[in-house]
Amino acid sequence: MSVLEISDLRMSFGSHQVLQGLNMVVPENSIFGFVGKNGAGKTTTMRIVVGLLKPDSGTVKVCGEEVVYGDTKTNRHIGFLPDVPEFYGYMRPMEYLKLCGEITGLPSKKIKERSEELLELVGLKDVNRRIGGFSRGMKQRLGIAQALLNEPKLLICDEPTSALDPIGRKQILDILASIKGRTTVVFSTHILADVERICDRIAVLDQGILVLSGTISEIQKQYQRNSFMIKFATADQAAEFSASEELQQLGVKVVQEENVLAITIEDHSLRGQVLIDLLAAKQITPEKFEVVEPTLESLFAEVVQ
Amino acid sequence: MSHFRVFFKKEMVEHIRTYKLLIMLVVFFIFGIMNPLTAKLTPELLEKFMPEGVLISLPEPSSIDSWAQFYKNITQMGLIVTVLVFSSVLSSELSKGTLINLLTKGLSRTAVIMGKFAAMLTIWTASLATAFVTTWGYTVFLFSDDYSANLFSSVFCLWLFGVFILAVLLCSSTLAASSYGALLLTGAAAVCLAILNIFPKAWKYNPLSLAGKNMELVTNSIMFSSLSYAIGVTVAAAIALLAAAVLIFKRKQL
Structure with missing residues (x-):
């Protein structure tokens, strides 16, 4: 079963056409590397999937339901980690997760349990200071915790490792690898080493269209050069x-x-x-x-x- | 919990922790103290600093002078401080991207606008009430006359004008990319209303009358009912501005 289906997606900003008929299918429980150069259309695609941008044409389905711009019902299946997650600096991690939980409509008890579980997963369990003093890596980890709060079927991460140091990168990749099998992860990047390390499927986006897609072994076989x-x-x-x-x-x-x-x-x-x-x-x-x-x-x- | 309640609570916590509530209350409390004091001391100071030999005859200060100071200060500095404090209420969230996480969790965009407006309204009401109660208490203490009338209806008019200005500011914030843009649009709206007052018949309908005719109410020079059209127009305009803010924000690509 596929968690995300994108058909003939087109989007332009002014005269610049970013997506030129993108077709993509993400199967359930995979870690899907969404690869492309800067400006290839990765972030635009992800923002359309979570309903932040309106495409010119084409359809996006999440768990079989069509994404409708301005009506974010499909977001109950999705956890989203933007490239630079921004938080309210005056809040503490638990407070922030409580706010997110209340928006998703989780009961108070569940919010508390889930927040503690996730803060442990991302290594922020004992951090009780205000988010304003967090490092970039800590913010990324808190971003993953908020994205996983509603137990999403699909986790979308937009370049989660691009600005992190090697230790921060490893921590994020380990967290993503640890949720494999429970949540489908779509993870955009231009760091191919990260893709090789944790992804089982990849799609390469170039100039708004998909130029390569499949499992890493399938693709390697296809491009085997003897x-x-x-x-x-x-x-x-x-x-x-x-x-x-x-x-x-x-x-x-x-x-x-x-x-x-x-x-x-x-x-x-x-x-x-x-x-x-x-x-x-x-x-x-x-x-x-x-x-x-x-x-x-x-x-x-x-x-x- | 409804999205509106959740977001309103978040906004209030933000205004408290970023000291916006404190700033507003302190500034309006200072205005409240200053109004009767200025009314009381101005004639004495003028007398004291007059050159020797110059005689000045000033009427005995009264509660009217105190309320005149109140409306002068709040309609000028008070409203300017309010607009400055809230100028980045939406634009900073949009430029930083702090709303992205919440919107992708399904937070309704209507709740964002209404929650922000309700929090600004609460703080404006609390601040104006602080200034009003302080001025009233101190005026009663310093001036034992009963010249001032219609205190509640006159302050209600000013409060309503403030509500209208907040609606203009919020709607401007959905249109402009930065807090400076929002300030500029709000300033432009205020200038337009002032220009409208050039036409003598316009004051009856102009929201600006609610911040300009207060002393006439206090001195019983006009009836409260003479402002009913201006009140109606202001309420309708504030509702329309809020509806426009919601519509614009719903269509905004983030």
């Missing part, structure tokens, strides 16, 4: 193998860097075995033979170039 890395004992041995007639006959692209050859076989019907057979025929025992998986970074660069 590439190999062979490390030889010496640079001369690598050069000799690179220049050999048998290798050239396979139709390969070879790049040498000292004693390492990066070889891409253009013919997809051939497998790495042909290289192993060739090495054996030449009685060369390489120090290392590796199948090169495409990295998310290389894929991203390829699809958004």
